[in-house]
Amino acid sequence: MPRTLAAITLATSGLLAAACAPAVAGSSTEPPPVAGGKIGTLAIGKYACELPGDAGGKIGEPVPEYDFSIVNASSYKAQGIRGSYLYTGNTVTMTGGKFKGLRFERVSAGFLRELGEQRPEGPMRCIMVARRY
Template sequence: MIALIAAAAAASPLATAPLGAMAGGKLQTMPQGRYICSLPGDALGKAWEEIPDKDFVIDNGSTYRTEAGTGTYLLTGRQVQFTRGPMKGMAFERISGGTLRLLDENGQPGRVRCVRSAR
């Protein structure tokens, strides 16, 4: 019985999440809709340069989808950690309800931001 409980716990998305994600606070979900990702532009051109291969859609619960497939994420406090699927391992800082900033491998905010465009 104990081995069965341990196996079920190991299969849980929380078991595969980094400790920092779990320590961030109460689990939440992102607003549903399409998130368009971009880099800042410059004064001589567009204000933002879209990165279509980074776009994703937040579906029901803690699920998302991209052109490459579906997966799950955890939102704890201000950190969004993609735990399964094509974006597994990517982390974002939640700037506002529908705006995320991609975190680099050291957990520092990068230049890429993703903004919810519609429900």
């Protein structure tokens, strides 16, 4: 009986190792893809927001009530209230805090353009004005 038990144990452990091998061999440091694209974070710093101007007038109309700072990997602070954001693909969505539900397109490093809001002046833009290293 002990020989049979040893043979079953050996066979079972071999099957387990064989079953796990593809998972271990195929693993990588990249997380699986998520809806919306790859997850990222914004650079830590202060963003100043403005509405676009026109060719015959102002360059832009500041809207300081929308200014915010990225304070760590996925948190921002606006008017003293801390919130969270999700950055996937090229879309930044404020998921908590003062600006919950506000969405931006990341045009380039330090340049965000509001999505969804239909304003006569055009979409609000937020530009990084101070970066913390």
